[in-house]
Amino acid sequence: MILAHDDAGAGTPVLLVHAGVADRRMWEPLVPALSHAFRVVRPDLRGFGDTPLPGGEYADADDLATLLDHLDVADAVVVGSSFGGRVALELAATHPGRVRELVLLNPDLDGVAPTETAEAFDAAEDRLLEADDLEGAVRLNVATWLGPDADLSVREALAAMQRRAFDIQLAADASDDPPEPRRAAVDLEAVVVPTVVVTGAHDMDHFRHLAAYAAEHIGGAELVELDWAGHLPALERPDAVRALLLDVLRDDPTVHAP
Template sequence: MTIAHDVTGHGPDVLMIHSTATDRRMWDPQIPALAEAGFRVTRADMRGFGDSPLPGTPWNDADDLAELFGDGPVAVIGSSGGGYVALEFAARWPARVPALVLLCAAFPWPKSPERKAFAEREDALLDAGDLDAAVELNVDTWLGPAAGDEQRAAVRVMQRRVFELQPPDQPEPEQIEIAFDPAAITARTLLISGAHDLPDFRDIADHLAGIIPGARHTALDWAGHFPGLERPDVINPLLIAFLRNP
């Protein structure tokens, strides 16, 4: 099955991978700017998100995304859980990825007290069947103070869709795990973190900046977990400048 995706623009390929609280719509503020800047942008819904239902058998997200591009080069941008998939993509096929941007990327990491409290509260709400409250918990947790009503509404819709496609009362879907080493990445790499995000993701960015050769970490004092949604006026020029830099 080909996962749901859309392609906009003409030029060098860019792949955008959404977080696990959203779907490919999270990149709506970036698509016109990147296309106008001369890039061919593909954004896809991973299985269990947006327009891509869960399959009946185990799968691997990086394999799904790699199939969209044959053997051609592609710059990769990933957010949160999609950032982890972007890491895997860039580490398993380093020659194919000239540039890598990770916005508040996930990575195996000891949970902070704040993240444990979030997970426990979300589990309690889902166990009680209160999906509305679970959605609001995610909106409040992941969006920083720069986000307005429009951004909060967008995340609310996307998170609700995640719960619809991955019902909390059903077993967690099985995925194929493939080991990879971030140190194998050869792409120019930019890591972005937010001061208003959970501390785990700032620590992850620091850690990855130390093991991915030549990686650069930019910490944003205004940002939460979704800086591309919160301040596209800042993030879009940053992405374009990095992608254009040879």
């Protein structure tokens, strides 16, 4: 399967991998400036946005590698938000030659015990979905994952993206041939590419812990804390994240903190 995607600009390829509550639309405010200097590829993973979720086994990292092949991209700087950060790390682990640098925005990680706050969120979301209260589950996600700087238009945009993901994924899970995602184990200490890990001061404690853990275990990784940010800084203050990414991509370490 070739993931639905946008491909803009020329230069060093930059692959933007969206969060698990969003789709490739979350990057729209960043693309015009980034694509002036870089080739910006932003896909919808399976079950998000314009990419369907057929039955059977699949791996998100393999889908990204297939997309890079389709676009004749040998390797890319990979920017991943939340779940997209986890997928970016899986790509680095299973297709290491395809990743030249990582930027992880509040990344998800496998194998780290959740905090009580994270467990409470998961339980609340499960209750709402089991009760067929889709709108309630959407509201819960918007309230949980956006920080204080997100205005009404951003909250409405995230709600639309999360609702779309629920629609696709719940229908697929209820089908006679449900999807079977295959997750790859990631040894953080084996990640050898330059890595910047971003954490938001207003993010859930679980993800703040994960960001610190990733930065500690990836050799040479830089940890950048955004004192204004929640879980999705690219949506909350796109101008600041755009500046951060441009600085990282241009390799200017003196200005990595907006």
